[in-house]
Amino acid sequence: MLTYVLAILAACANATSSVLQRRANLEVPRSENLTLRLIWSLMHEPVWFGGILAIIAGFLLQASALSSGQLATVEPILVAELPFTLILAAWVFRQRMGRAEWWPTLAMTAGVAGLLYFLSPSSGRSENIRWYVWVTGATANLIVIGILVAVGRRVQNAHRAALLGIAAGAGFGLTAALIKGTTQTLAHGLIALVTGWQVYAMIVSGLFGMFLTQSALNAGQLVAAQPGLTMTDPVVSIMWGVLAFGEMVRGGWHAAFAGVCAIIIGVGVVALAKSPLLSGSPEERESAKESPRHVGRPRNATRPR
Numbered sequence: 074m075l076t077y078v079l080a081i082l083a084a085c086a087n088a089t090s091s092v093l094q095r096r097a098n099l100e101v102p103r104s105e106n107l108t109l110r111l112i113w114s115l116m117h118e119p120v121w122f123g124g125i126l127a128i129i130a131g132f133l134l135q136a137s138a139l140s141s142g143q144l145a146t147v148e149p150i151l152v153a154e155l156p157f158t159l160i161l162a163a164w165v166f167r168q169r170m171g172r173a174e175w176w177p178t179l180a181m182t183a184g185v186a187g188l189l190y191f192l193s194p195s196s197g198r199s200e201n202i203r204w205y206v207w208v209t210g211a212t213a214n215l216i217v218i219g220i221l222v223a224v225g226r227r228v229q230n231a232h233r234a235a236l237l238g239i240a241a242g243a244g245f246g247l248t249a250a251l252i253k254g255t256t257q258t259l260a261h262g263l264i265a266l267v268t269g270w271q272v273y274a275m276i277v278s279g280l281f282g283m284f285l286t287q288s289a290l291n292a293g294q295l296v297a298a299q300p301g302l303t304m305t306d307p308v309v310s311i312m313w314g315v316l317a318f319g320e321m322v323r324g325g326w327h328a329a330f331a332g333v334c335a336i337i338i339g340v341g342v343v344a345l346a347k348s349p350l351l352s353g354s355p356e357e358r359e360s361a362k363e364s365p366r367h368v369g370r371p372r373n374a375t376r377p378r
Contacts, residue, residue, distance in 0.1 A: 076142035079134050080150035086131030088157035091290070091299060092165055093124030098291040106233070107226065107288045115287060125283075132279060135249065140256040144314030145194035145322060148249060148307035149185050152338055155303040155345055156181060162295065174345060181341035187334035192322040194314070202254060202317055210317050211274075214247045214309065222285070225292075234293025239301035241289050244282035246309025251275035253318060300342050 097118040105111040115121045138147045156178040163170050218240045225236035254271040266272055289298040314320040322328070 076138050076147060077150065079138035080142070080147045081153060083131045083134035083138060084151050084153040085157050086127050086134060087151065087154045088161055090124045090127035090131060091154070091158050091286075091295065091302075092161045093120050093127060094287065095290045095295050095298075096165065097121035097124060098287065101291055103230075103291055106291050107222070107237075111287055111291055112284070128283065132252075136252045136256065139249065139253045140259075143194045143320045144249060144253055144310045144318060145192060145320050146189060148246075148310035148314075149188050149338075151307055152181060152185055152303055152342070155299060155342060158295065158299055158303075159345060173347075177341040177344035181338050181345075184334045184337035184341060188331050188338065191327045191331040191334060193327070195321045206317050207254075210250070210313060211247060214243060218243050218285075229292075231293045231297040234289050234297035235301050237285055237289035237292055238298035239305045241282050241285035241298075242302045242305025243309050244278060244285055245302075245306045246313065248275060248278040248282055249306065249310040250313035250317065251278055253314075300345070304339070304342055 094115075097115055097120045100118055101111060101114045105114055135147065135151070156174075159170060159174050159178070163174075221236050221240035221243070225233045225240065228236065251271055251274050255266065255269075255275050258269045258271050259266045286298075286302065289302065292298070315322060322331075
């Protein structure tokens with residue numbers, strides 16, 4: 074039960090981080106997307122640090138959940154980040170959630186519960202994963218991220234935000250696997266942890282995922298970036314759990330019903346992605362309808378600093 078509680082709290086923290094970081098990115102020109110200058114500009118936005126604190130809290134809660142649970146158990150629960158993001162965005166941007174938000178949220182909740190029930194994931198290998206498994210899995214993971222970023226650089230706005238959101242989710246999926254590997258190393262003592270490579274790879278992977286997240290949130294609205302970020306993370310994490318950590322899931326008709334639950338979750342994500350609550354603040358929506366007299370005005374001039 075503690076594993077589930079920690080995973081839900083991690084989803085809440087991640088949702089808080091997404092809304093606060095998007096709020097901060099409204100003040101940063103999109104010309105700085107996918108550059109280190111983006112991070113420098115965000116560091117001048119106080120609300121951004123709130124988002125960073127939230128994502129650190131989510132990271133620690135996720136690590137605590139993974140220390141006692143499986144990747145295939147913890148990561149699907151993190152899909153709850155999307156409805157939590159909607160609820161928080163409704164409060165921050167002063168809007169109200171209606172049936173269009175509540176019904177998909179309930180469907181996603183039922184889908185996650187069903188997915189966990191039918192998969193019924195069990196513990197994987199207790200020993201550390203072989204180095205060549207890590208190299209093969211991480212290489213494949215990074216190749217996928219590289220392709221998504223390369224394609225994302227060639228498109229603009231919503232399409233770029235969506236692709237970078239998926240890339241960030243894939244990056245956090247790798248980070249989740251490294252968190253799990255780090256918890257296994259910690260079981261052998263603190264010395265094994267600080268002398269092992271997993272903890273340092275986990276930090277680098279987490280920072281890389283955060284950089285991609287900032288770029289996704291800077292490229293477009295939450296409505297474009299959040300769904301891919303929310304769904305890709307658990308999908309990649311479950312693949313790591315089953316293929317690398319040897320976590321066992323039920324097959325046969327159980328797998329078929331688990332697939333139905335996954336489809337329900339996916340439909341819920343798509344439905345929630347259409348919610349106006351993810352379109353940003355009222356000021357941002359108005360900026361999309363600028364009159365000709367505002368054309369050419371610097372982006373940051375529409376809002377006092």
